[in-house]
Amino acid sequence: xxxxxxxxxxxxxxxxxxxxxxxxxxxxxxxxxxxxxxxxxxxxxxxxxxxxxxxxxxxxxxxxxxxxxxxxxxxxxxxxxxxxxxxxxxxxxxxxxxxxxxxxxxxxxxxxxxxxxxxxxxxxxxxxxxxxxxxxxxxxxxxxxxxxxxxxxxxxxxxxxxxxxxxxx
Amino acid sequence: xxxxxxxxxxxxxxxxxxxxxxxxxxxxxxxxxxxxxxxxxxxxxxxxxxxxxxxxxxxxxxxxxxxxxxxxxxxxxxxxxxxxxxxxxxxxxxxxxxxxxxxxxxxxxxxxxxxxxxxxxxxxxxxxxxxxxxxxxxxxxxxxxxxxxxxxxxxxxxxxxxxxxxxxxxxxxxxxxxxxxxxxxxxxxxxxxxxxxxxxxxxxxxxxxxxxxxxxxxxxxxxxxxxxxxxxxxxxxxxxxxxxxxxxxxxxxxxxxxxxxxxxxxxxxxxxxxxxxxxxxxxxxxxxxxxxxxxxxxxxxxxxxxxxxxxxxxxxxxx
Numbered sequence: 001x002x003x004x005x006x007x008x009x010x011x012x013x014x015x016x017x018x019x020x021x022x023x024x025x026x027x028x029x030x031x032x033x034x035x036x037x038x039x040x041x042x043x044x045x046x047x048x049x050x051x052x053x054x055x056x057x058x059x060x061x062x063x064x065x066x067x068x069x070x071x072x073x074x075x076x077x078x079x080x081x082x083x084x085x086x087x088x089x090x091x092x093x094x095x096x097x098x099x100x101x102x103x104x105x106x107x108x109x110x111x112x113x114x115x116x117x118x119x120x121x122x123x124x125x126x127x128x129x130x131x132x133x134x135x136x137x138x139x140x141x142x143x144x145x146x147x148x149x150x151x152x153x154x155x156x157x158x159x160x161x162x163x164x165x166x167x168x169x
Numbered sequence: 170x171x172x173x174x175x176x177x178x179x180x181x182x183x184x185x186x187x188x189x190x191x192x193x194x195x196x197x198x199x200x201x202x203x204x205x206x207x208x209x210x211x212x213x214x215x216x217x218x219x220x221x222x223x224x225x226x227x228x229x230x231x232x233x234x235x236x237x238x239x240x241x242x243x244x245x246x247x248x249x250x251x252x253x254x255x256x257x258x259x260x261x262x263x264x265x266x267x268x269x270x271x272x273x274x275x276x277x278x279x280x281x282x283x284x285x286x287x288x289x290x291x292x293x294x295x296x297x298x299x300x301x302x303x304x305x306x307x308x309x310x311x312x313x314x315x316x317x318x319x320x321x322x323x324x325x326x327x328x329x330x331x332x333x334x335x336x337x338x339x340x341x342x343x344x345x346x347x348x349x350x351x352x353x354x355x356x357x358x359x360x361x362x363x364x365x366x367x368x369x370x371x372x373x374x375x376x377x378x379x380x381x382x383x384x385x386x387x388x389x390x391x392x393x394x395x396x397x398x399x400x401x402x403x404x405x406x407x408x409x410x411x412x413x414x415x416x417x418x419x420x421x422x423x424x425x426x427x428x429x430x431x432x433x434x435x436x437x438x439x440x441x442x443x444x445x446x447x448x449x450x451x452x453x454x455x456x457x458x459x460x461x462x463x464x465x466x467x468x469x470x471x472x473x474x475x476x477x478x479x480x481x482x483x484x485x486x487x488x
């Protein structure tokens with residue numbers, strides 16, 4: 001799946017000036033794999049970054065003090081003006097995370113172009129955001145939860161769907 | 170940290186301190202970006218109420234709130250209605266009418282911040298209350314030390330100078346002890362009360378043994394106190410307690426909460442030496458105060474929480 005996405009990224013960015021940026025936490029792991037594959041296809045180094053969106057969330061005040069997100073590292077050490085940045089995440093759902101990631105990216109300059117790659121698109125968008133590269137479209141209900149497990153974090157590569165423990169209306 | 174206020178460093182405990190230091194690392198990274206501002210506290214109001222003069226604390230709290238996208242108003246005693254005789258309480262009630270999420274208070278009287286917390290619905294941050302406490306100074310000192318030395322546990326810290334009148338010392342001793350440092354306070358007997366040992370530090374009246382310290386923390390000597398009867402003459406102070414190039418051992422670091430009296434508590438060459446962390450402390454102030462504002466305001470209290478009271482069913486989903 002990632003190999004196909006890597007091919008698509010190379011096809012659409014013929015000049016090779018592309019950087020892969022993962023959204024914390026799981027997008028970073030996927031982005032690392034994707035970067036390796038794209039670098040292999042281009043036979044060149046590919047810039048890599050990671051981005052944490054905690055400070056850009058639109059729901060901080062909706063969460064109680066006990067449910068604050070864990071803040072992880074943000075590292076963008078390439079000029080965003082000169083590269084097409086491919087944002088990478090595991091699941092695309094409401095689009096709010098991606099919106100926040102785009103805003104975070106703008107703190108580093110005026111990005112030349114931004115694209116979006118996700119392992120799984122589960123629908124239910126609340127913002128006008130669409131992915132450029134999709135591993136798999138996965139029609140779901142809002143009552144379900146999509147879990148992308150990764151060998152680096154969870155010991156296994158797997159996508160599964162589970163019911164939310166407590167159904168919230 | 171689930172507390173709404175930060176009045177004393179003891180409110181935090183080790184876990185709370187660790188959380189704030191970790192957050193401050195994230196905000197220090199933000200300070201390195203071309204655009205040093207995040208939208209986290211957009212729409213919130215922060216009021217800085219400064220009844221005493223301050224450069225560092227005031228400017229860094231202001232910058233911290235701005236970099237979190239809050240709206241900030243700084244009110245100083247000088248030039249405000251306080252000069253017309255408005256009481257402290259009425260000033261606080263007036264400012265509270267703007268419905269701020271946080272009030273940052275600097276005042277000459279111990280307990281002033283706690284009073285504000287009683288009078289206002291806002292989260293209150295103590296930015297120095299008389300001789301009592303200055304918790305955010307202690308936090309930024311820990312942050313600076315850990316960045317430079319890589320650890321806090323087991324560090325030997327000497328705090329030298331006018332300990333009796335120092336809120337920096339009081340918060341600092343508690344914070345350093347909480348994080349596992351060994352603390353010694355030192356200075357003229359009239360400026361170092363014996364009872365300070367109850368905070369868990371050793372008390373010395375001369376610099377013998379200072380060469381074993383990892384960190385030398387000099388306090389500001391207030392000339393007006395030295396000139397009075399409570400302390401030896403300035404010349405004697407310099408001779409016996411000043412840290413100069415001869416007394417500073419390689420490998421030690423020097424800190425000072427500012428403003429420094431060059432040539433009194435620290436020799437000028439020490440202030441400017443690579444062993445001095447004084448500028449690092451100032452730099453850390455913004456990131457640490459962003460972390461404190463974030464801890465107290467993101468999620469809890471404030472306008473946003475009240476607005477969303479009816480929408481709690483809609484739990485935030487990972488997008």
